[in-house]
Amino acid sequence: MDEVPDAGRLVVGVDLGTSGVRAIAIDDSGTIVAEGRAAISATRRRDPASIWSAVTSALDMLCAALDPRRIAAIAVDGTSGTIIPTDMSGAPIGLATLYNDKAEAASVARVSAAAPEDSPARGQSSPLARMLDRASLPGLAGFLHEADWIAHRLGAPHGVSDANNALKSGYDPRAGRWPGWIAATGLDLALLPSVVEPGTPVGHVGADIATRFGFSPEARLVAGTTDGCASFLATGADTAGDGVSALGSTLTVKLLSERPVSAPAFGVYSHRLLGCFLPGGASNAGAAVLARFFTPDQLAALSTRIDPARDSGLDYYPLPSPGERFPVSDPALPPRLEPRPDDDARFLHGLLEGLARIEAEAYRRLAELGAPPVRRIFSVGGGAANPVWTALRARIIGVEVTAATHTEAAYGAARLARHGVAT
The missing domain is CATH 3.30.420.40 (ATPase, nucleotide binding domain)
Structure with a gap:
């Protein structure tokens, strides 16, 4: 297998924004080496296929400006609380619900009745409540946040999320687990992804992705974060x-x-x-x-x-x-x-x-x-x-x-x- 060159290696961040996708490659000094962008129309933002298409377009633009074999790792950030229902293989079985979509009142009430007062999962736009709205979809095997799903499309294992995207879905970052009170809402905890810390290596790019973009098969996929946390990290803090x-x-x-x-x-x-x-x-x-x-x-x-x-x-x-x-x-x-x-x-x-x-x-x-x-x-x-x-x-x-x-x-x-x- 072709390995990522030690000299001049690059890392890539992919941002799933509200109106499009942006990809940035930086070197070990933090210098931006290349960028790629692709827009997503407001009418297509809930369509997982459109999100993936924008990701591939942004990566195509980025890879045209560098040697993709130099890319050692990729991490994806997404809008906090954007949820995609998937089947056993990780394929979407419906449109995404966006971070600011309102859940049904009955689902919001079920979360409010079960969640602690300080839980970020509470509220009208609760991702957890929106999962309850769609828990009876035919063929449903689990829910992924949009950053999880894009990472999976790039080759990460199915059903893995990060602690930042999972927070508003009810994940407890102090205990490092999905809390038991979620079961009291009526949601099957088996529908929730496993969770790792942001920045944790979770796998390598898929063979098809390596071929498609010219990446080394040794390029790693790293657990991502939300867009807000990614913006914080961008400052150098x-x-x-x-x-x-x-x-x-x-x-x-x-x-x-x-x-x-x-x-x-x-x-x-x-x-x-x-x-x-x-x-x-x-x-x-x-x-x-x-x-x-x-x-x-x-x-x-x-x-x-x-x-x-x-x-x-x-x-x-x-x-x-x-x-x-x-x-x-x-x-x-x-x-x-x-x-x-x-x-x-x-x-x-x-x-x-x-x-x-x-x-x-x-x-x-x-x-x-x-x-x-x-x-x-x-x-x-x-x-x-x-x-x-x-x-x-x-x-x-x-x-x-x-x-x-x-x-x-x-x-x-x-x-x-x-x-x-x-x-």
Whole structure:
């Protein structure tokens, strides 16, 4: 058999996004060597055949730009909670249900009655509840998450998942097993996949896949993750105390921790990742408030008039509307945007400070719940490009804050593939 060359080996991450597939190959230094993309129309996103077709197109594009024999490992990430029913051979027996599809009310109620209060399997879009909806499909042998199924198509054993994709389906990452309460919902536990840690080698590419793309038959398949966890890994965060702040329309923080953190009142739960746990939370505050008052050009111009080393003297809590979920849980918390000074630059200064204080409190809240103190922060999202906001956040939070070089989920999946061949 042709072996993967030791020199110049590459690893590949495949991201199953909401509107398409992206594949990225990186070398041992983390440099992107090649990429491939393929779109999936919204009307075809539930069709497993269309997902697989997009994967093959993305890999064809990637392999055309490199020697595919150099690829040592592949990992796949997918949208958390997208489920595919399969038969005994792993072939789909129906369309996928997407991460944001609503389950039938009766199934949601059965999960709510059985699941612990802190279980991520609860809710209207529960993957577990959607499995209950389809548990009587003729020929059903099991359910796979979409990343599991694509990995199987590439050659991984049938019926294997990872702890991140399995979390919202009810998997307990602390105990490392499917919990017994799932049986109380009426679902046969035999329909659930076996679960391994993300980054675990699970097999090699299939002989047909090696021939199809020109891979070495020794190329490994590595257990993947969700798109959200893959995006976290893409930043370079890899040590307990590393945080990632997403500065989008809302503010989301994630923090790598040695211990699991769960706080349903704040919407906080933990993924298992790289031998650690990944708790996080999302505030209702964020850049959407800035966009209400300023255009992008105005934000850029006004930011140049702000000294991030000085305090504005304003005390804002910039919510878009009443209600906050994290770092405080108060559905009636009012926005605090007064007084508004005549100087727009000072007003923006106060808004940015308010958001930075919320971010600081978010990391403190995670630490209070059992995570380590944040030691450095990687920034992603549109706000990461504002150097004044970055400097201001570093002053208020008191740690190093840098914009992440890479944010693509496919890049994070490639890092996970590299972890699999390094262990």
